[in-house]
Amino acid sequence: xxxxxxxxxxxxxADAETMARALVAEHAxxxxxxxxxxxxxxVQRKEAHEALRRAVExxxxxxxxxxxxxxxxxxxxxxxxxxxxxxRSIAIEPTLAGTHNSxxxxxxxxxxxxxxEASYRRACELQPDFAAAHNNLGNLLRACGNLxxxxxxYRRAIELQPQYPEAYNNLGNALLGIGAREEAAQCYRLAxxxxxxxxxxxxxxxxxxxxxxxxxxxxxxYSRAVALRPDFFAAAxxxxxxxxxxxxxxxxxxxxxxxxLALEPGNAGTHNSxxNALMDLGRLAEAEASYxxxxxxxxxxxxxxCNLALVLxxxxxxxxxxxxxxxxxxxxPNSAAMLTxxxxxxxxxxxxxxxxxxxxxxxxxxxxxAEAWAxxxxxxxxxxxxxxxxxxxxxxxxxxxxxxxxxxxxxxxGKYHDDIRAFDAAFVHFQRANDLAKRFGAPYDPAAQERxxxxxxxxxxxxxxxxxxxxxxxxLRASLSxxxxxxxxxxxxxxxxxxxIIAAHPAAxxxxxxxxWEQAQARADRNACTLADDYLRLxxxxxxxxxxxxxxxxxxxxxxxxxxxxxxxxxxxxMRRNPIDTCLSIxxxxxxxxxxxxxxxxxxxxxxxQYARLMQHWRRxxxxxxxxxxxxxxxxxxxxxxxxxxxxxxxxxxxxxxLDFHRASRRVMTASKWQVRxxxxxxxxxxxxxxxxxxxxxxxxxAADES
Numbered sequence: 001x002x003x004x005x006x007x008x009x010x011x012x013x014a015d016a017e018t019m020a021r022a023l024v025a026e027h028a029x030x031x032x033x034x035x036x037x038x039x040x041x042x043v044q045r046k047e048a049h050e051a052l053r054r055a056v057e058x059x060x061x062x063x064x065x066x067x068x069x070x071x072x073x074x075x076x077x078x079x080x081x082x083x084x085x086x087x088r089s090i091a092i093e094p095t096l097a098g099t100h101n102s103x104x105x106x107x108x109x110x111x112x113x114x115x116x117e118a119s120y121r122r123a124c125e126l127q128p129d130f131a132a133a134h135n136n137l138g139n140l141l142r143a144c145g146n147l148x149x150x151x152x153x154y155r156r157a158i159e160l161q162p163q164y165p166e167a168y169n170n171l172g173n174a175l176l177g178i179g180a181r182e183e184a185a186q187c188y189r190l191a192x193x194x195x196x197x198x199x200x201x202x203x204x205x206x207x208x209x210x211x212x213x214x215x216x217x218x219x220x221x222y223s224r225a226v227a228l229r230p231d232f233f234a235a236a237x238x239x240x241x242x243x244x245x246x247x248x249x250x251x252x253x254x255x256x257x258x259x260x261l262a263l264e265p266g267n268a269g270t271h272n273s274x275x276n277a278l279m280d281l282g283r284l285a286e287a288e289a290s291y292x293x294x295x296x297x298x299x300x301x302x303x304x305x306c307n308l309a310l311v312l313x314x315x316x317x318x319x320x321x322x323x324x325x326x327x328x329x330x331x332x333p334n335s336a337a338m339l340t341x342x343x344x345x346x347x348x349x350x351x352x353x354x355x356x357x358x359x360x361x362x363x364x365x366x367x368x369x370a371e372a373w374a375x376x377x378x379x380x381x382x383x384x385x386x387x388x389x390x391x392x393x394x395x396x397x398x399x400x401x402x403x404x405x406x407x408x409x410x411x412x413x414g415k416y417h418d419d420i421r422a423f424d425a426a427f428v429h430f431q432r433a434n435d436l437a438k439r440f441g442a443p444y445d446p447a448a449q450e451r452x453x454x455x456x457x458x459x460x461x462x463x464x465x466x467x468x469x470x471x472x473x474x475x476l477r478a479s480l481s482x483x484x485x486x487x488x489x490x491x492x493x494x495x496x497x498x499x500x501i502i503a504a505h506p507a508a509x510x511x512x513x514x515x516x517w518e519q520a521q522a523r524a525d526r527n528a529c530t531l532a533d534d535y536l537r538l539x540x541x542x543x544x545x546x547x548x549x550x551x552x553x554x555x556x557x558x559x560x561x562x563x564x565x566x567x568x569x570x571x572x573x574x575m576r577r578n579p580i581d582t583c584l585s586i587x588x589x590x591x592x593x594x595x596x597x598x599x600x601x602x603x604x605x606x607x608x609x610q611y612a613r614l615m616q617h618w619r620r621x622x623x624x625x626x627x628x629x630x631x632x633x634x635x636x637x638x639x640x641x642x643x644x645x646x647x648x649x650x651x652x653x654x655x656x657x658x659l660d661f662h663r664a665s666r667r668v669m670t671a672s673k674w675q676v677r678x679x680x681x682x683x684x685x686x687x688x689x690x691x692x693x694x695x696x697x698x699x700x701x702x703a704a705d706e707s
Contacts, residue, residue: 001023001032001033001036003019004016004019004020004023004033004036005036007019008036008039008040013040013043013044014044016036016040017037017040017041017044017046020033020036020037020040021037023036023037024037024051024054029058030058031054031055031057031058031059031062031065032059034051034052034054034055034058035051035052035055035059035062035064035065035068037051038051038052038054038055038068038069038072039068042068042071042072048072049072049076052065052068052069052072053069055068055069056069056085061092062092063089063090063092063093063096063099064089064096066085066086066088066089066092067085067086067089067096067098067099067102069085070082070083070084070085070086070089070099070102070103070106071102073085074102074105074106074109077109079106079109079110080106080110082102082106083103083106083107083110086099086102086103086106087103090103095126096126097122097123097124097126097127097130097133098123098127098130100119100120100122100123100126100133101119101120101123101130101132101133101136103119104116104117104118104119104120104123104133104136104137104140105136107119108136108139108140108143113140113143113144116140117137117140117141117144120133120134120136120137120140121137124137129160130160131156131157131158131160131161131164131167132157134153134154134156134157134160134167135153135154135157135164135166135167135170137153138150138151138152138153138154138157138167138170138171138174139170141153142170142173142174142177147174147177147178148178150174151171151174151175151178154167154170154171154174155171158171163194164194165190165191165192165194165195165198165201166191166198168187168188168190168191168194168201169187169188169191169198169200169201169204171184171187172184172185172186172187172188172191172201172204172205172208173204175187176204176207176208176211179399181208181211181212181402182212184204184208185205185208185209185212188201188202188204188205188208189205192205197228199224199225199228199229199233199236200225202221202222202224202225202228202236203221203222203225203233203235203236203239205218205221206218206219206220206221206222206225206236206239206240206243207239209221210239210242210243210246211402211403211404212402212403213403213436213439213440215243215246215247215439215440216247218243219240219243219244219247222236222239222240222243223240225239226240231263233263234260234261234263234264234267234270235260235269236260237256237257237259237260237263237270238256238257238260238267238269238270238273240253240256241253241254241256241257241260241270241273241274241276241277242273242276244256244277245276245277245280246439246440246441247440247441247442248440248441248442248443248596249442250277250280250281250442251281253273253276253277253280254274254277254278254281257270257273257274257277258274260273261274266297267297268293268294268295268297268298268301268304269294269301271290271291271293271294271297271304272290272291272294272301272303272304272307274290275287275288275289275290275291275294275304275307275311276307278290279307279310279311279314282515282518282519284311284314284315285315287307287311288308288311288312288315291304291307291308291311292308295308299331300331300332302328302332302335302337302338303337305324305327305328305332305335305338306328306335306337306338306341308324309321309322309324309325309328309338309341309345310341312324313341313344313345313348316511316512316514318345318348318349321341321345322342322345325338325341325342325345326342329342334365335365336362336363336365336366336369336372337362337369337371339358339359339361339362339365339372340358340359340362340369340371340372340375342358343355343356343357343358343359343362343372343375343379344375346358347375347378347379352379352380355375355379356375356376356379356380359372359373359375359376359379360372360376368396368399368401368405370396370401370405370406370408370409371408373389373392373393373396373408373409373412374408374409374411374412374590376389376412377389377412377413377415377416378412378415381419382415382416382419382420383419383420384420386416389416390413390416393409393412393413393416394413396409397409397410397413403436403439403440404440406432406433406436407433407436407437407440407590408590410429410430410432410433410436411429411430411433411588411589411590413426413429414426414427414428414429414430414433414588415588417429418588418690421690423690423691424694426588427691427694430587430588431694433590434587434598434599434600435599437590437599438599438600441596442596443596444596444597444600444603444606444607445596446603446606449597449606449607449610450610452558453610453613453614456558456559456561456614457613457614457617459561460560460561460562460617460621478528478529478532478565478566478567478568479529479532479533479536479566479567480568480569481532481536481567481569481570482548482569482570482571482651483536483539483546483547483548483549484535484536484539484548484549484551484567484570484571485502485508485548485549485550485551485570485571485572485573485650486550486551486552486553486556486560486563486570486571486572486573487499487502487550487551487552487554487572487573487575488553488554488555488556488557488560488572488573488574488575489554489557489574489575489576489577490554490557490577490582490583490586490608490611491554491555491582491585491586491589491591491595491598492577492582492585492586492589493554493575493576493577493582493632494575494577494630494632494635494636495552495554495575496552497575497632497635497636497680498552498573498575498630498635498646499512499550499552500661501642501643501646501647501658501659501661502548502550502646502647502650502652502658503550503661504655504657504658504660504661505548505647505652505655505657505658506655506657507546507547507548507652508546508547508548508549508550508650508652509542509543509546509548509549509550510549510550510552511539511542511543511549511550511551511552512551512552513551513552513553513554514538514551514553515553516534516535516538516551517553517556517559517562517563518553518555518558518559520534520535520559520562521558521559521562526562528562528565528566529566531562531565531566532566532567535566535567539551547651547652548571548650548651548652554575555594557574557611557614557615557618558614560572560618560622560627561618561621564622564626568623568626569626570626571626571628571649571650571651572622572626572627572628573627573628573629573630573646573649573650574615574618574627574628574629574630575630575632576629576630576631576632577631577632577633578632578633578685578686578688579608579612579701580688580695580698580699580701580702581684581685581686581687581688582608583601583604583605583608583698583701584687584688584691584695584698585684585687586598586604587599587601587604601695601696601697601698602697604697604698605697605698605700605701608701628645628646628649630642630645630646632685633682633685635680636680636681636682636684636685637682637685639659639680640659643658643659659680
């Protein structure tokens with residue numbers, strides 16, 4: 001036995017195992033030999049259970065044997081048996097700090113948090129310099145939400161053992177929990193300085209860098225985590241997917257999520273991340289399926305519930321979205337995200353007071369939930385009586401919130417100051433919001449936009465040789481239906497107003513913004529007849545009895561060639577607005593996706609010029625009578641004349657109800673949802689003059705009639 005112990009003390013466990021096996025073969029009733037064999041096997045990560053079990057049978061009064069057996073049971077996930085073994089060890093020798101620490105691990109795994117904390121604290125009392133016990137105590141306190149005490153425990157562990165990368169990583173997690181993001185990042189960096197291969201620290205550092213908006217750095221650390229643990233570190237793939245989404249690399253995000261699911265198919269969080277990436281790509285049905293899979297795996301997954309409701313709303317299935325919110329709130333009545341989303345659904349219906357009540361409920365639950373504060377500002381005209389609202393928002397801004405939250409708050413603060421006519425202050429907030437928003441999503445590529453515009457012009461050049469040309473014979477294969485009405489233009493140019501006027505007519509239906517033609521443009525099969533049939537099925541399903549169905553997706557101005565090929569007799573309304581008013585209104589709006597140009601004034605000017613270039617092409621090539629151009633300024637100055645012109649163009653008789661559209665109960669799911677519930681007014685005409693000193697590059701649009 002002395003020779004065996006000498007081998008073990010020198011770290012020669014393979015040789016010690018050989019000698020221990022010889023000893024137990026010759027002395028089968030030697031508890032010490034079985035105990036030594038069990039230790040040798042455990043150190044070498046070999047199956048040791050039988051040896052350790054024999055040791056405790058033969059040495060029932062040996063505290064160390066019981067502790068060793070408890071360790072094997074703990075590693076095997078047999079937590080109750082492990083706790084029993086540790087308790088037997090402590091009954092024999094109450095002063096073994098290591099055994100108290102191990103008992104704490106078993107009790108935590110069993111959910112006995114109070115007993116676990118007591119065990120860790122007893123270990124620290126017995127051995128005040130026991131760094132691992134302080135670290136484990138910190139983990140327990142953090143799991144219980146006691147972050148300040150957890151931070152103190154981690155700091156004590158590091159004080160006792162300065163080279164302790166796991167403790168630095170854990171301290172970073174606790175600091176992140178209290179919002180100390182920069183300090184958390186420093187802790188992760190210290191952990192990696194001590195152990196560069198610590199994948200968890202790379203992944204955690206990626207998380208905090210993503211919150212700070214440093215996306216390229218975040219992706220680098222996620223990628224390193226994946227490289228270090230490619231076979232089983234699914235969380236890093238999932239986090240990488242989220243960061244790639246932030247950069248607008250949506251296809252890569254889908255790939256990363258699918259890689260994570262290949263490693264861990266039952267991970268609900270990864271199914272949720274995949275759904276997010278698919279939703280960004282506009283693949284709404286697939287996104288819905290991913291969210292439903294996440295919920296099938298974890299019925300209590302709040303984020304997936306919220307995202308499912310969002311995708312249903314995006315698919316313009318508001319009744320189902322509201323039902324999904326209601327079901328989720330039955331389970332989690334205090335979900336700030338769900339209360340806020342339900343508020344958005346109410347606002348879509350024009351139920352603004354009820355929506356605000358939901359935002360206030362969300363704030364009562366989570367006092368710094370940025371989207372709820374923003375919802376209040378966007379749901380009505382703010383006044384000087386809302387000064388308390390702004391003071392609360394300003395206090396949150398003073399705490400350096402994560403960029404995504406700050407974006408919501410800045411756009412809302414800009415709206416507040418614009419409403420109370422404090423225009424300089426408003427612009428400061430809008431500019432900061434856009435500067436932050438540029439960090440997220442795909443960057444605008446002017447050269448790519450020019451190439452795309454040129455390709456659209458080239459592809460559609462044969463639609464018509466002149467405005468008076470007859471419909472080409474090849475188009476007679478397409479639908480001659482006049483049911484579809486398309487309202488196009490730049491965002492914030494009055495497209496929603498025009499839709500509301502037409503949709504108020506008893507023979508018409510407003511279909512909102514449909515992404516059909518964006519998807520059709522990307523299809524390999526762009527046969528006009530097939531597209532027409534598919535689109536008619538879509539709108540017939542929405543309003544089978546309507547004579548006219550209005551699709552007001554503004555960006556359909558990109559696809560007018562394809563639309564006209566499929567529906568040569570469809571009516572197309574082009575809304576035109578002062579270019580600077582248009583671009584400023586876009587700049588002041590929180591577009592969350594699909595508008596990469598919207599966060600930079602130079603990019604806005606470039607995109608607007610490409611839009612003007614393409615619209616000029618459609619004027620030249622579309623046949624007479626297909627395209628009606630309406631000035632927003634003329635429409636709000638003379639609403640009845642404009643409304644009559646719209647209805648005459650789409651082939652509907654005049655009905656005065658079309659001037660009372662603001663009283664209609666139909667849903668509006670655009671940024672204009674509050675404005676279009678008001679009577680037509682001219683308050684937004686020449687709005688740019690309030691911001692004349694802040695126009696910057698937008699001033700170049702004054703030089704000529706850009707529309």
